[in-house]
Amino acid sequence: MLRSVALLAAAVLALPAAVPVATAAPAPDAVTTATTQNPISGSFSDTYADPAVLRGKDGWWYLYATSDPLHEAPSEFGLMHIARSRDFVDWEYLGTVFDEDDRPAWTTDTSFYWAPDIRYVDGQYVLYYTVTDTVAEPGAWNFAIGAATAPTPAGPWTDTGGPVVPPRPTGNGDYFNTIDPALLSASDGKRYLYFGGFHGGLWVTELDESGLRAVGSPTQVTVGDRYEGSFVVERDGWYYLTASSANCCAGPVTGYSVYAGRSKSPLGPFVDHEGVSLLDSRVGGTQVLAQNGNRWIGVGHHTIVTDVSGQDHIVYHAIDRNDAWLDAPGGINQRPTLIDRLDWIGGWPVARAGAGPSDTPQPAPVTASGLGVDAFAPASNDALRAVRGGWTAGTDATGDGGDVAVLSDGGVARTRESAPREARVEADVRVPASGRLTVGVADGVSVTVDDAAGRLTVEGRVGGRTVRDAAPLPARFDAGEWTSLAVELRAGRATARLAESRLGDADAEVAVDLPRGVAKPRPVTLAASGGAAQVDNLTVVAAHEPVTSRVDEPRAGDALFGEDFDDPALAEGWSWVRPSSSVTVGEGMLRWPLESVDVVGAGNTGPLLLRTPPEGDWIAETKLHLDLGSGTIRNYQQAGLIVRVDDDNLLRLGDVAIWGTRQVEFGKELDENGALRWGAHLGGPVAETMWLRIHHTTDPETGEHRYRSASSRDGVTWRWGATWTLPAHTSPQIGLYAGGGATPATVATFDWFRLHEVR
Template sequence: MYCTTDALSATETNPDGTLVQHTVPTYRSTDLTHWTYVGDAFDAKPAWVGDANGIWAPDVVYRAGTHGRTGTWYLYYAASDTPSATAPTGGGSAVGVATSSSPTGPWTDSGGPVVAPRSGPTGGDRWEFDPEVITDRGTTYLYFGSYFGGVVVRTLSADGLRSDPASERQIAIDNRYEGAYLMRHGGWWYFMGSATNCCAGSLTGYGVFVARSRSPLGPFVDRDGVAITSTRVGGSPLLAQNGNRWVGTGHNTVVTDYAGQDWIIYHAVDRNDPYYAGQATYTKRPVLIDPLDWRGGWPVVRGGAGPSDTKQAGPVAQPGQRPSYRPARAPVDVPGRLIRSASTGFDGSALPARLTWTREPDASTYSVGDGAFRWQTQDADLHPPQTPLASVLTEPAPRGDWVLQTTVAVDTPANGDGVNYVQGGLIVYGDDGNYVRLVSNSIFNTRQTEFGKQVSGQPAGAPTYGNMVVGPVGDTTTLRIVHRTVRGEGHYTAYTSVDGRHFVRGGTWTADLGASPRVGLISLGGSGFTSTFEDLRVSTVRSSHR
């Protein structure tokens, strides 16, 4: 197992008190569960990368030798930056490669980039991170990229040391995915990519999404048929936090055991112990493994249950072992009985009396009519102490477990930049500093559903807001938050739909929103647009195994 450059413990420190960084720490295992550290891939960083810059996100592949020659291992890596003409940094990120006759080295760097730094689509250097290498029908491809510039693919030279810029093709739009992983299953190529922030402590909302194509060059589309190159970005949630101690479950690879069972390996954050001791904002990301099952041509993790946090059956890592893992279908939560006293279809010409304002907006900015509530987006948000604070329209949340749902259209254009973070949707509101919200959002040039959590009382310097993303945005998007109390703790799970019938399940935030939380709507992030809500529905919740 090859890891990104990182600290391995809170006790191994430099003279200045910072944590020692291991440059591609490498581990060996005979059971895929217990791992032994065998050393770092690099004792010194290659000169073209420079000591001031990071070596991240390795991908290792093996090429067999010919005519009796020994095969070669190739370690591809991201250089977080490179030297400029005048400074040790500022030259832009790149992809490099080192080779060895052994999977544990020693490694010899090629001496230059496989992918050289390049400008992004709107100026500045694009992020050439997270290499992934596959071979299909005799051609070897290198995938790389991140939020700034998106994920792209190039063909590699026969010796694996250079890529062809002229062959480059866009695989995923910018501002959504990084950490690409490609695998073939059942005649399809599956793209897996991670989204949002990898390293925000207990507010990390990182997760893995999947799309598929008959060709490794795409186009890749999700379960809803939406492409990951679309500005209304496609991608079906594959691995998302589920309310146990693990959050930020992302940046994966897949291994197949001797029984033919696939396993997904990824890093995550323990929300109860997110930071290295003595390092207030340095997020720890231990490695986890869970079974990857297949259902209807799509992968699911642990039968749909998501990441585990208790002892589980492990892989068949040696020939002759008997498998102990048995797939089981996990239930999903769906609406039960409609709570009519808490629901509205916005009939008539006025808001129901039970919906009340926090910071009531000017009456000219909202209206009720023709079975809809129209509310102009506000040039404000809900991230105290930043001001101005946006208006919130809410009613008391029901007791017990419940489902909150709305169908909304936000009239930002389907593509184009310049309307960043304009959004409308649902909120479960404790107060201005403690809430969860599920919205149809404009994120730079993309339109995405975002599930965010705001929390007060964080350590100094730590984030107070975390976000994850869910399914695609449509002309109208149905947003659903399911609340359950689990062992005395509030769990809030996001679902989205582009047709109001088939829902995509996202991740779960745990949140303490006080004894009397409220539920309702928001329309904020920038002026000049309108959120149109068709309804606000509150229901009981039941489990389904469909």
């Protein structure tokens, strides 16, 4: 059967390289240089949390959000929201998924519906979501995963009548967090649903053929008490699990952020870039997105979406630290939707090469076609012309595609202009049943979706040399339903992917390294055999230019101050707050037995060793020995670095036991109009011996203090984390702290404390 595919591809490539050229009217969606400005949801809402994105078969990009008021008061509490855009710049609000009078009957009349995940499954749209209370279970907060289906991304939505994943009792009178669903249709032919949260960890379960019910036993993929809001993509032979960490909703001290692990199996185990498992008590995770000191904090609960140039973007919510709450109803965090470029560097995803959330205009995702092609009605102008057979305008009679192009059996259509040398061609296609659709993307390069053979094939041919590879189509593939086909030429390599939802999923993916001399630019050619094919949302654009280097991280320079704890008499400049007689200094160490004391909250009982740092930029660093074991509950034993204005305005970076986990915590406490607020960014992983750093800078315009965290398990390889701020008019001190619990007896040992210049 591969021979018949090769013959079809050869026929396409043998067609004349040029067709008569006439002046074509510009398509209504011609490629532009549009920009986005965070928050992208600001034009139609004040808060739009837990965002999910999908490009519908009608060509619109749909944006969904959790149940929340849409605006400051007065505003009704909407049961999940829907908006849409052509370009991620201009948005139209469409309404809610459910109303009070059509709540799913298996949920209570007081249930909330959180964290939607939108997918295209077997020719219909499926919205997975969290249910907070079910009728069948007697307990409170008996979380479950539900699903609703619709013929269009805008609805109308029909609930499936029961849970996809039911509540999961712990056996202790409560329930595990069965929340935050995310579907993956994998190239192994199975569909997987990821779900879960801090109480119980993240899990994955296989779904049945409908994608609407869990089957078998779920598999745990992260330790409890760390991650929620998962999203999984398949890339370069790896499955990447990305998830959010820390409290999502602590107002102006929210330290939410996104981490990643990867595995060769969708069931895990997932490990970070240093090989540390996300299941470990000393939990791993590679930082994807963290706050950077601008107005955006609490950045997380995300979707990863790919534009038509192949560039990935991370869509997430965040909190403006200067406007953290809805005015009314009280107590609800204001979390609008943001978007930023997502780069892949060294095999790992990272937002804006590590620069974090943007607060200035950024290039918008590429959503339109070049070459004069009208993506939403590909046969509506003469940007493509029939070379053989028919290429005609039609209408999607069974789905929501709207205006489509119909390519007759044996027909060949070709763009009037050549594609870029490094190009990306994408379309939603319906392949002839038991037939084939071939796309010629350059001189000698073709991709064939062959329903008869059940294969996706990429071929490169020059002279007498041919390279070819193929991947099987999964059993779920249905030629009569829309499937996204994306073909990319880059650096002598041709890659093709078929996907239901184009959200990191893959029905099939195949790539070949092309022979020298192949892939000279030519018009894009489409050919059908064995029946007519349908084409919609056709785009031909230059492939995105990947960012391959991270932004520079801070580097420690010459020492400004050093304390080696050799002598019981500390160097000049140190001062104690609430000194403890149990702390001893000498012989190259400061020994600090942990006690049941703390400096967070109203008690303020913990000892602190502080000094005034120098003016300007600096890095504070300490080496800490702290054996907190693993797995057992030792809340909240900890030690590390502290930055303090006063007892109610401080930052704290430490190795801390949080239930069964051990994590690096970089937290902030502030007094917000008389209310003490605490929140933290969670990093790591940790070890018995840790190196901790805080990098200080000042905002050149406002004078505001900025502090960024870092940790290391060897003093050489550093993991940089989040940035917290303190007001410009304050004079914070820097130093050491320890505490959080006296049982079991534990001693924190500091080898030294140093202040460095910044290189």
